[in-house]
Amino acid sequence: xxxxxxxxxxxxxxxxxxxxxxxxxxxxxxxxxxxxxxxxxxxxxxxxxxxxxxxxxxxxxxxxxxxxxxxxxxxxxxxxxxxxxxxxxxxxxxxxxxxxxxxxxxxxxxxxxxxxxxxxxxxxxxxxxxxxxxxxxxxxxxxxxxxxxxxxxxxxxxxxxxxxxxxxxxxxxxxxxxxxxxxxxxxxxxxxxxxxxxxxxxxxxxxxxxxxxxxxxxxxxxxxxxxxxxxxxxxxxxxxxxxxxxxxxxxxxxxxxxxxxxxxxxxxxxxxxxxxxxxxxxxxxxxxxxxxxxxxxxxxxxxxxxxxxxxxxxxxxxxxxxxxxxxxxxxxxxxxxxxxxxxxxxxxxxxxxxxxxxxx
Amino acid sequence: xxxxxxxxxxxxxxxxxxxxxxxxxxxxxxxxxxxxxxxxxxxxxxxxxxxxxxxxxxxxxxxxxxxxxxxxxxxxxxxxxxxxxxxxxxxxxxxxxxxxxxxxxxxxxxxxxxxxxxxxxxxxxxxxxxxxxxxxxxxxxxxxxxxxxxxxxxxxxxxxxxxxxxxxxxxxxxxxxxxxxxxxxxxxxxxxxxxxxxxxxxxxxxxxxxxxxxxxxxxxxxxxxxxxxxxxxxxxxxxxxxxxxxxxxxxxxxxxxxxxxxxxxxxxxxxxxxxxxxxxxxxxxxxxxxxxxxxxxxxxxxxxxxxxxxxxxxxxxxxxxxxxxxxxxxxxxxxxxxxxxxxxxxxxxxxxxxxxxxxxxxxxxxxxxxxxxxxxxxxxxxxxxxxxxxxxxxxxxxxxxxxxxxxxxxxxxxxxxxxxxxxxxxxxxxxxxxxxxxxxxxxxxxxxxxxxxxxxxxxxxxxxxxxxxxxxxxxxxxxxxxxxxxxxxxxxxxxxxxxxxxxxxxxxxxxxxxxxxxxxxxxxxxxxxxxxxxxxxxxxxxxxxxxxxxxxxxxxxxxxxxxxxxxxxxxxxxxxxxxxxxxxxxxxxxxxxxxxxxxxxx
Numbered sequence: 024x025x026x027x028x029x030x031x032x033x034x035x036x037x038x039x040x041x042x043x044x045x046x047x048x049x050x051x052x053x054x055x056x057x058x059x060x061x062x063x064x065x066x067x068x069x070x071x072x073x074x075x076x077x078x079x080x081x082x083x084x085x086x087x088x089x090x091x092x093x094x095x096x097x098x099x100x101x102x103x104x105x106x107x108x109x110x111x112x113x114x115x116x117x118x119x120x121x122x123x124x125x126x127x128x129x130x131x132x133x134x135x136x137x138x139x140x141x142x143x144x145x146x147x148x149x150x151x152x153x154x155x156x157x158x159x160x161x162x163x164x165x166x167x168x169x170x171x172x173x174x175x176x177x178x179x180x181x182x183x184x185x186x187x188x189x190x191x192x193x194x195x196x197x198x199x200x201x202x203x204x205x206x207x208x209x210x211x212x213x214x215x216x217x218x219x220x221x222x223x224x225x226x227x228x229x230x231x232x233x234x235x236x237x238x239x240x241x242x243x244x245x246x247x248x249x250x251x252x253x254x255x256x257x258x259x260x261x262x263x264x265x266x267x268x269x270x271x272x273x274x275x276x277x278x279x280x281x282x283x284x285x286x287x288x289x290x291x292x293x294x295x296x297x298x299x300x301x302x303x304x305x306x307x308x309x310x311x312x313x314x315x316x317x318x319x320x321x322x323x324x325x326x327x328x329x330x331x332x333x334x335x336x337x338x339x340x341x342x343x344x345x346x347x348x349x350x351x352x353x354x355x356x357x358x359x360x361x362x363x364x365x366x367x368x369x370x371x372x373x374x375x376x377x378x379x380x381x382x383x
Numbered sequence: 384x385x386x387x388x389x390x391x392x393x394x395x396x397x398x399x400x401x402x403x404x405x406x407x408x409x410x411x412x413x414x415x416x417x418x419x420x421x422x423x424x425x426x427x428x429x430x431x432x433x434x435x436x437x438x439x440x441x442x443x444x445x446x447x448x449x450x451x452x453x454x455x456x457x458x459x460x461x462x463x464x465x466x467x468x469x470x471x472x473x474x475x476x477x478x479x480x481x482x483x484x485x486x487x488x489x490x491x492x493x494x495x496x497x498x499x500x501x502x503x504x505x506x507x508x509x510x511x512x513x514x515x516x517x518x519x520x521x522x523x524x525x526x527x528x529x530x531x532x533x534x535x536x537x538x539x540x541x542x543x544x545x546x547x548x549x550x551x552x553x554x555x556x557x558x559x560x561x562x563x564x565x566x567x568x569x570x571x572x573x574x575x576x577x578x579x580x581x582x583x584x585x586x587x588x589x590x591x592x593x594x595x596x597x598x599x600x601x602x603x604x605x606x607x608x609x610x611x612x613x614x615x616x617x618x619x620x621x622x623x624x625x626x627x628x629x630x631x632x633x634x635x636x637x638x639x640x641x642x643x644x645x646x647x648x649x650x651x652x653x654x655x656x657x658x659x660x661x662x663x664x665x666x667x668x669x670x671x672x673x674x675x676x677x678x679x680x681x682x683x684x685x686x687x688x689x690x691x692x693x694x695x696x697x698x699x700x701x702x703x704x705x706x707x708x709x710x711x712x713x714x715x716x717x718x719x720x721x722x723x724x725x726x727x728x729x730x731x732x733x734x735x736x737x738x739x740x741x742x743x744x745x746x747x748x749x750x751x752x753x754x755x756x757x758x759x760x761x762x763x764x765x766x767x768x769x770x771x772x773x774x775x776x777x778x779x780x781x782x783x784x785x786x787x788x789x790x791x792x793x794x795x796x797x798x799x800x801x802x803x804x805x806x807x808x809x810x811x812x813x814x815x816x817x818x819x820x821x822x823x824x825x826x827x828x829x830x831x832x833x834x835x836x837x838x839x840x841x842x843x844x845x846x847x848x849x850x851x852x853x854x855x856x857x858x859x860x861x862x863x864x865x866x867x868x869x870x871x872x873x874x875x876x877x878x879x880x881x882x883x884x885x886x887x888x889x890x891x892x893x894x895x896x897x898x899x900x901x902x903x904x905x906x907x908x909x910x911x912x913x914x915x916x917x918x919x920x921x922x923x924x925x926x927x928x929x930x931x932x933x934x935x936x937x938x939x940x941x942x943x944x945x946x947x948x949x950x951x952x953x954x955x956x957x958x959x960x961x962x963x964x965x966x967x968x969x970x971x972x973x974x975x976x977x978x979x980x981x982x983x984x985x
Contacts (some may be wrong), residue, residue, distance in 0.1 A: 138771055
């Protein structure tokens with residue numbers, strides 16, 4: 024019933040508008056086209072200048088409402104991302120000036136030079152000087168932005184620093200799988216025809232490659248240490264995905280068959296971010312930014328940025344996927360005396376890490 | 384010399400044809416359906432475009448309902464859409480089909496066929512002083528290929544597995560393998576076949592436009608005397624002819640990958656659903672993106688250039704001033720046309736593209752800002768010291784300039800690869816291209832319709848409805864897309880059906896609801912325009928003069944309702960450029976008037 028009323032109201036509104044429009048047309052015929060044109064000209068001229076004023080207020084109001092909700096308000100969570108933020112501000116400055124000048128001129132000219140009795144348009148067809156000026160100025164401004172942009176671009180896309188932590192991230196419909204090289208610091212070979220979820224081999228690790236034996240696979244969350252460059256090797260198992268790291272200001276596609284890379288240096292641990300933003304539920308999220316199927320919107324990953332020691336402990340307590348795939352090779356499952364291996368290992372790593380920090 | 388001969392011969396036959404019309408009555412079918420008259424074909428393109436615009440707009444209303452009111456149910460949707468809106472809630476598969484179709488339909492069917500198809504057909508012969516297109520028959524075929532393509536695309540909604548749903552770009556492997564998405568099954572085949580036919584239509588049309596502009600201008604109408612509309616349509620056609628075939632090859636290779644077991648785009652793929660690894664190896668998913676965007680980017684200008692041309696013409700006419708910097712305007716159209724071919728990879732900065740190669744695409748992309756800026760400043764100077772009449776067409780042209788500025792400037796962010804690293808595929812992009820390519824071009828199209836409607840039907844559109852249409856639409860466009868930039872800067876990715884389980888996207892529910900509500904109102908207002916269009920065809924105020932806007936160009940020298948052949952007698956000869964407004968104390972001087980002995984030079 025309410026639907027019916029809504030429909031009736033809408034129809035009524037249409038009808039009223041239509042009647043007004045028709046009536047104004049008749050009035051126009053009676054008054055003559057000339058008079059009618061002048062009248063509507065005045066109204067529209069006034070509306071144009073009002074639109075400009077209200078529009079500018081709207082721009083300010085919208086900024087007031089939403090600027091603090093953007094990621095720029097909280098600052099970049101990666102060292103490299105700071106360059107993005109600075110560059111954004113430069114671009115905002117340049118485009119902002121152009122925006123206000125041109126929009127104001129556009130609506131102001133339209134208002135000011137609306138048709139008036141006795142006013143004559145000026146026959147002004149070209150001026151080489153003016154045209155040269157507004158060819159040169161944008162060209163110079165663009166050159167500046169290109170220079171800033173390309174310097175950053177080459178910085179972002181250069182080879183990751185040698186001491187980077189390496190994590191492989193693989194997209195599949197609709198989640199992410201993370202792989203860490205073990206002690207040997209080498210990711211073992213994979214081949215897509217070896218993939219088998221059933222046999223606990225979600226990435227197709229080739230078991231004849233020994234480097235695979237200590238590789239750790241995680242699917243719940245990705246841990247990385249703060250302050251140390253992190254290099255992601257990005258893969259996909261099925262369609263094109265995209266690793267969107269909004270807080271770190273980075274993004275890279277995951278393309279099946281063509282591995283891509285991305286590196287950044289996290290500035291804050293997850294815990295620090297929670298304090299900074301006063302938001303106890305804060306997590307770094309990985310959003311899939313490339314349309315990848317009906318579950319695209321739910322393809323969420325989580326990054327936990329730890330203190331380096333925490334990270335080492337976390338990594339050391341993970342079991343290599345080799346053990347999951349071949350439980351008989353898992354030393355922790357061998358019956359006698361090894362129950363506390365993991366605990367011992369943890370302690371070892373902690374000591375090692377502590378001494379490292381002490382040395383620094 | 385030979386051109387002259389052709390022209391005269393053509394004029395003669397045209398004349399003869401015209402006489403024939405008086406004696407032979409055209410049947411309904413030859414006049415309204417399989418018509419070879421460019422004016423009728425342009426109306427066919429326009430009406431089909433309007434139908435598609437309503438459908439495409441309706442799709443956006445449906446998915447905006449989901450985005451704005453994710454927790455509500457609309458039982459009426461289930462009554463209409465069945466399983467696609469189970470429980471009154473749009474399902475993800477259908478949501479993605481809507482998003483995909485909205486993009487495809489608006490980009491190709493409305494803003495390419497509906498815009499360029501309508502106005503190139505209508506204005507090229509009329510403003511060039513030709514009796515019809517170079518090949519009226521191919522012109523007719525162009526429309527009918529478009530029509531068949533439309534039917535196939537529309538029918539894909541009625542397939543059990545639904546329409547294509549991989550985004551309007553349809554990247555493989557998602558679009559190549561049915562197991563990845565319901566929409567990648569038969570719906571995707573429909574999409575590809577429909578696109579292939581559409582490309583045939585675009586090529587037939589484009590070749591015709593080029594041939595007509597180059598060969599069939601009337602006596603005295605040198606290229607530099609052409610109105611900017613014709614230059615814009617000409618460059619648009621060149622862009623289409625050189626880039627659409629590449630998309631055709633992309634689509635055909637994709638069909639091969641889907642059905643013939645080839646591996647152009649496929650490699651290293653494991654299908655989780657069936658737990659099988661596909662045999663394909665050695666293909667590149669990125670190859671498709673190159674082929675797609677080699678059309679995809681010029682396509683943006685295929686959409687935009689006609690709007691620029693028409694806005695130039697309308698602004699000049701209604702300011703009663705010559706367009707400022709005619710040669711610079713032509714030059715910048717040319718520059719945009721060339722650059723359009725050299726920037727496609729800026730859509731692919733985050734695909735793992737070679738950074739060195741990417742640098743060139745950054746440079747060339749930002750270079751487009753220069754001709755664009757020239758155009759904007761020239762439009763502004765055209766308004767300066769004019770005597771402006773705010774017809775609905777003029778308002779839409781001013782709105783076009785405003786939107787072109789707003790949307791163009793955000794392109795400077797996205798074209799700079801280091802910033803694209805952050806902004807790629809967020810709502811910032813959505814806001815950018817909707818404003819600059821979507822809404823701005825729609826404004827150009829509306830401006831064109833309001834301006835040339837009298838030429839099409841010999842009647843005026845209702846101006847009051849036109850004003851309401853303009854003001855609601857421009858306010859709505861800014862209210863919808865301006866705040867979206869902020870969503871983008873908050874990192875909101877495109878094409879998300881539901882953002883409720885994302886922590887970093889919290890706090891935008893109210894905005895989404897607001898945007899959806901405004902979108903509904905704007906859509907309702909467009910229906911007002913559609914009503915105005917069809918109502919005025921029969922009941923609109925009749926034209927009393929041949930030249931209602933006091934325009935200089937040739938189309939206004941034809942009778943109010945021109946027959947096939949356009950001019951009853953000889954085709955008029957042209958003596959001057961199209962922009963002699965307010966010259967030597969006269970309001971305007973038609974192009975057909977010989978240059979007087981004492982006239983000043985412009």
